[in-house]
Amino acid sequence: MLTEREFKDIKEQLLKQIESFPPAQRESAKKKIEAMNAEELEQFLIQNNLIKKTDKCIFCLIAEGSIRSYKINENEEALAVLDINPISEGHTLAIPKEHKTIENSPKTLQLAHETSVILKKTLNPDEIKIESSTVQGHGVINIIPLYKNKKLERKKASEAGLRDLQEKITKKKEKLKKTEKERKIKIEELPKAPIRTP
């Protein structure tokens, strides 16, 4: 992302450069440049090979903790965080911790499946949709709980809402883990009778 200073300087430079354009062209170019916000200007510079995109992608920034996120699950290779603009309650993104695609990170897929089970048990949706894609070279799996009678609609979630949901899901996850452990212990405690063959 361009800093405010860079944004101003680059805009000024561009406006100087177009002074040599024929008048008709100059006017429309000037209008376009002046209307651009920082993001659009950056895109314009990248498209015209005037700068190279070396900045880290948004998912790398989330993974390294530079962007605030609401983590609900994790394994050694991947993270599952709540989408801050969810299209349904519990909409979660599973992402590799490193900049790679889902094909190159089977553990992300595994985390997505585990997370969908936790979401199912916490929020009781009718169904859960799992979709993988790649954004700026970084793999991302959308885990979307689907509820009957509720249409999908992208909405900005409040910080408090996200925090509550994170807590609710994390608590359920811990509970599920505990039950799983207890179940394993019980199975191990079963007397080992010799297997009979008819």
Ligand SMILES: [Zn+2]
């Ligand atoms: Zn990345």
